[in-house]
Amino acid sequence: MKTxxxxxxxxxxxxxxxxxxxxxxxxxxKAELGRIFKVAGITKQNKYKIINGYKTQSYQIxxxxxxxxxxxxxxxxxxxxxxLAKAGHYLSxxxxxxxxxxxxxxxxxxxxxxxxxxxxxxxxxxLAFRS
Numbered sequence: 813m814k815t816x817x818x819x820x821x822x823x824x825x826x827x828x829x830x831x832x833x834x835x836x837x838x839x840x841x842k843a844e845l846g847r848i849f850k851v852a853g854i855t856k857q858n859k860y861k862i863i864n865g866y867k868t869q870s871y872q873i874x875x876x877x878x879x880x881x882x883x884x885x886x887x888x889x890x891x892x893x894x895x896l897a898k899a900g901h902y903l904s905x906x907x908x909x910x911x912x913x914x915x916x917x918x919x920x921x922x923x924x925x926x927x928x929x930x931x932x933x934x935x936x937x938x939l940a941f942r943s
Contacts, residue, residue, distance in 0.1 A: 816873055817863050819898045820845060823885055851884035852877075853924055853940055875901045879913065880939050883922045889914055909936045 824844035828836035836844075849859050854877065862873060878899040882892045889903070896902050903910040912930045916922070928938040 816899055819895070820848070820862075820881065823895070824848060827885065848881060848884045852880040854880065873899045875899075876937075876939055879903075880924060883913075883917075883924060883927070883939075886922045887917070889917050892917060908934060912936070913939075 821841055824841045825836045827848075828834075828840050828844055854862070858877065862877065875896075878896050878901050879892075882895045885891075885895070887895055893902050903914055905911060905914075909931055912934065913927055916927045916930070921927075924939050928940050931938050
């Protein structure tokens with residue numbers, strides 16, 4: 813069974829190869845993963861949990877982390893749901909928060925701060941991580 817960190821590394825590799833047209837070196841993949849964690853607003857502590865927790869298969873990534881990572885990859889709606897499914901989550905048309913997230917994805921706005929403003933205006937839980 814593939815761990816979620818392997819899924820993240822594969823997506824980073826695809827991202828690099830899609831943008832450069834060249835095969836991605838391991839150091840470039842790790843650098844891309846660092847960039848994705850930064851864009852997603854994942855703290856060092858949570859980054860450690862994601863990387864090391866998934867080695868043991870005992871850690872279930874939170875929905876909020878998974879969505880934030882998907883936004884950092886700038887996935888379209890179908891890609892986002894495929895990605896989220898690998899983490900055991902999905903976007904539902906029945907939840908207002910998910911509909912808001914989907915509307916931002918469809919507009920091509922992947923900034924978590926912009927999505928959080930809309931979530932806040934609707935009294936919904938935010939994606940951004942607070943320390």
